[in-house]
């Protein structure tokens with residue numbers, strides 16, 4: 692038997708990332724799970740930021756943000772950056788993270804992250820509780836160690852996902868894109 696539940700935000704799993712924002716003088720980190728890839732050319736990601744967040748006016752003012760991918764080693768810092776506000780603490784200091792000077796945007800990236808997607812806001816949509824910013828990825832700052840033939844090649848299972856209050860490591864590789872097309876009939 693199927694039951695109808697009250698509509699809610701059950702979509703899962705989603706990525707957990709740390710987004711940096713601001714400029715060289717005033718900047719912040721916010722942990723976000725309501726993020727997505729929404730266009731290929733140009734490459735665009737969306738981030739959904741609740742109106743009460745300290746980060747929101749920083750993103751609005753500069754029109755820039757950076758999405759820093761999160762590995763297992765960064766889980767603790769990710770939770771710290773999602774539970775305290777930049778209004779009260781310097782989160783780089785609180786989470787033990789290092790600022791890298793932005794390359795194509797003014798906000799710093801997180802040096803400990805294997806890959807940081809530098810974005811410029813191309814659109815903002817307000818939906819009630821959250822502002823959704825669409826950011827065109829204008830540069831990707833990546834660790835040499837995770838780049839193969841000019842592309843990001845992170846080992847499977849090292850990234851962190853989020854499922855309704857629980858953190859997950861993405862786990863074992865289960866297949867590759869299009870593998871069913873290669874199966875023998």
Ligand SMILES: Cc1cc2nc3c(=O)[nH]c(=O)nc-3n(C[C@H](O)[C@H](O)[C@H](O)COP(=O)(O)O)c2cc1C
Pocket residue numbers: 707719720721722723724725726739740741743744745746747769770772773774775776777778853
């Ligand atoms: C795993 C996780 C995911 C989160 N996802 C979001 C999100 O998608 N949007 C949002 O506005 N806040 C999200 N938060 C909450 C913010 O990270 C949190 O309120 C933070 O303290 C805000 O920081 P700020 O006030 O410095 O901007 C999330 C927190 C955690 C721990």
